[in-house]
Amino acid sequence: MRRVIFKTYRRLALVGALVASGLAVAALPGAASAGASGGVITVGTLYANTGSFATSSMPEYAGLQFWVKQVNAAGGMYVAPLKKKEQVKLVSFNDQSDPATATTLYNQLLTQNKVNVFVADFGSVLTAPAVTIAKDQKHLLFDITGSGTSFFSSGPNPYVVLTSLPVSAVWPKPVVGLLSSLKIKRVAILYCQNDFDQAQAAAIQGFLSKEGLKPVYFQGVPTTQSDYSTIVQAIKGTNPQAVLEFGYPNNDIAFLNQLKSTNTHFNFVLTPFPGQLPTLFQQDVGAKALDWGYTYAVPPILKINQVNIGLGLNQFLAKFAPGKESSVNFLNVAGYNAGLAIQAAFAHATSMSQLGIRAGLTAVNGKLQTLEGTFALNKAGAQVGELLPVSQMVPAGSGFAYKIVYPATPAQKAMVNATAKYPAPKA
Amino acid sequence: MPLALVVAVLASGPALYNNLAFLTTLAIYILLAQGVNVVYGFTGYLPFGYVGFFGAGIYGSSLAITYWHVGGYAAIGLGAATSIIAGLILSPLLRLSGAYFALATLAASQALYFIVANESWTFGESGMSLPLLFSPTALYAISVVAVALTLIVILLVRDSHFGLSLRAIRSDPVSAAMAGVNVVRTRTLAWLLSAALAGVAGALWAMMTSAFYAETPFDLTISVYAIVFALFGGVRTVIGPVLGTIVLYSLYQYIGISNPQYFELIYGLLIVLLVLFLPGGLTSLVGGRGDRPAWWNWVLRRRSAHGDLTPEGRSS
Known part of the structure; x- marks a missing residue:
């Protein structure tokens, strides 16, 4: 029993x-019942508060949260099809930097929360599943920094919108202009084997070949590369006039530290990320090792205050981090800028359908001036307006200052505030 | 009967919760947990680098779709074939055992990752982008069929001479060999069956995700989850890995939505508690196999102290 x-x-x-x-x-x-309900526009997003993308994802998320706070404090966001303002509700989940988790959570936002639009997490790896879902479920995705060329290479696509940063291949155009203006012929290019970096390296190679030039060094390394000792010696052996290293932040830091530790001097060194993450680079590389180097200028280095939507850069800095303006980085701006793109889409939407909301962006394409510059999309949804000028890091006191030395567009000529110092003085 | 119930539950999944990406991923994890069950549950070899087979299946099917424009069903077959080939290449690892085998498979999966991530013909740099071959509903239906077929195969294996041989090898390979079991061949077949399951799971994942970079298919957490799900449900059984996956992966999703900021903390604590109190897996609750749960031992001790039972749990 x-x-x-x-x-x-x-x-x-x-x-x-x-x-x-x-x-x-x-x-x-x-x-997940907090979805779109009467009187609220729901925006879904993912963030990574742990894992390899956390340091980039969280600032971006903070920028988006700030936009929601700002727009709600102003009485809500104008929604053209409803002819009234609506409050914005942000529905967000933590993907832990894991693309597989992100896949199910993006679906959660669409199928359960029924958000009106959704915003991708940082970078191409975490954006990739969102792009698939957006295309598959015909739902409008605002992609902040996933600039992978494969997302925008399959023809016209109304469901994915790249809000910050142009596609990777467009970035280096002003670098070539600068090299040409400095009469530099011998260029060494080192790149990491990922979409973002390889596209830039290939673009520079293409631009140089149009001028009948061939890089004296053209080498790809794994994105996980952290030891640059033999590579630096190999580059030195080619006697280049300029060295362009295209990597992610960890690669840039390792490369610059290798130059510092071996006391290797090149007359021109460009790395992409010191402009986006100045605090990190000052901390991990040190101001002295960055002196006279070049990088892309992004907000807040690029101070754009003439805007027709949202806050200008100075206002943004003052309101986003009062008294701590120097702690604001590009990713905070990018998150906020994504919010502005959503705001513009709803303000000019022709209907509440996904294509109706997307039509709102088409209506203002090329006319929208945000704190990141001119918002312009091509037919595939890639950002082609917010082009990045080149800046040089010039010693200033115990640190350095970013000086814009070459514009990406004729309109940016007014922003140039220094002449490139070439060859770079030895420390 | 329980197998029919599992398939019926999975088939009715969309009516309960229409996040098809979640449900398809759940089915994929069931396949992976069953793969771990075959190689670990039946032979005792713990493959920490099991994700390598999953990644091989993903890239085998994806490259076939990209270069040869094959259809979805052929891609699933080619995904499994690629993983089997990877399994054959890595079969010398079966000469190792214990922690050495686990670490060697881990290293092998990382080697595969680096090859795929750094080659242009595998789109390691630009990322893979596939056309959509199936609608989410169709892909989920295919995944449920794959789970059903897998369960039948596992059932046949368990009750076959082959399954008996595997269990004999797990208990004592030397004795099994003395009894006439071809240890190398039997173990290799289990290894390849396990690889094939991961390959099918990989092909389904590739078609579900369709845009991805190499770090995602070779992410080691996939191995960890497959192993944890199998162990939690109970290995050496057919139903255990299925239950383990359904319970733990559903909780994973639930916590991820209800408490996103404490995601890892809550989920980690939960797994610790479950392992402490259910060391033999969920199937040990129904008795007949596995360790007794700690709470049950406590009940038995209490009853024993009152003279109702012997310490072994038998009626006095």
Whole structure:
């Protein structure tokens, strides 16, 4: 009899476990019931508060949260099809920098939360699943920094919008202009084997070949590369006039530290990320090692205050981090800028359908001036307006200052505030 | 009967919760947990680098779709074939055992990752971008069919001479060899079956995700989850890995939505508690196999102290 009772207990325990899991599944839609409801426009997004993308994702997320706060404080966002302002609700989940988790959570935002539009997490790796879902479910995605060329290379696509940063291949155009103006012929190019860096390296190679030039060094390394000792010696052996290193922040830091530790001097060194993450580079590389180097100028280095939507850069800095303006980085601006793109889309939307909201952006394409510059999209949804000038890091006191030395567009000529110091003085 | 129930539950999944990406991923993890079950549960070899087979299946199917424009079903077959080839190449690892085998498979999966991530013909730099071959609903249906077929295969393996041989090898390879079991061949077949399951799972994942970079398919957390799900449900059984995956992956999703800021903390604590109190896996609750849960031992001790039971749990 007792055995029967024990068997029953055990079975009950199993049933309990099954019921618990069933409840977990059944509770999922309920847990996410904060979707689009009357009087609220819901914006879904993911962030990574742990993992390899956390340091980039969280500042971007903070920028987007700031936009929501600003727009709601102003009484809401104007929604043209409804002819009234609506409050904005941000629905966000933590993907832990894991693209597989991101896939299910992006779907969660669309199928359960039923958000009006959604915003991708930082970078191409975490944006990739969102692009698939946006195309598949025909839902409008605002991609902040996922500039992978494969996202925008399959023809016209109304469902993905790149809000910050042009596609990778467009970035180096002003670098070539600067090299040409400095009469530099011998160029060494080192790049990491990923979409972002390889596209830039290939673009420079293409631009140089149009002028009949061939890089004296053209080498790809894995994105995980952290030891540049032999590479630096190999580059030195080619006697280049300019060295262009295209990597992610960790690669740039390792490369610059290698130059510092071996006391290697080149007359022209360009790395992409010191302009985006100045605090990190000052801390990990040191101001002296960055002196006279070149990088892309992005906000807040690029101070754009003439805007026709949202805050100008100075206002943004003052309101986003009062008293700590120097701590604001590009990713904060990029998150806020994505919000402005959403705001413009709804303000000019022709209907509340996904294509109707997208039509709102088409209506203002090339006319929108944000704190990142001219917002312009091509037919594939890639950003082609917010082009980045080149800046040089010039010693100033115990640190350095960014000086814009070459514009990316004729309109940016007014922003140039120094002449490139070439060859770079030895420390 | 339980297998029919599992398939029925999975088939009715979209009616309960229509996040098809979640449900398809759940089915994919069931396949992976079953793969771990075959190689670890039946032979005792713990493959920490199991994700290597998953990645091989993803890239085998994706490259076939990209270069040869094959259809979805052919891609699944080619994904499995690629993983089997990877399994054959790595089969010498079976000469190792214990931690050495686990670490060697881990290293092998990382080697595969670096090859794929750094070659242009594998789109390691630009990322893979596939056309959509199936609608999400169709892909989920295919995933459920794959799970059903896998469960039948595992059931046949478990109850076959081959399954008996595997269990004999797990208990004592030397004795098994003395009894006439071809240890090398039997173990290799289990290894390849496990690889094939990961390959099918990989092909399904590739078609679901369609745009990805190499770090995602070769992410080691995929191995960890497959192993944890299998162990939590209970290895050496057919139903255990299925239950383990359904319970833990559903909780994973639930916590990720309800408490996103404490995601890892809550999920980690939960796994620690579950392992402490259910060391033999969920299937040990129904008895007949595995370790007794700690709470059950406590109940038995209490009853024993009152003279109702012997310490072993038998009626006095």
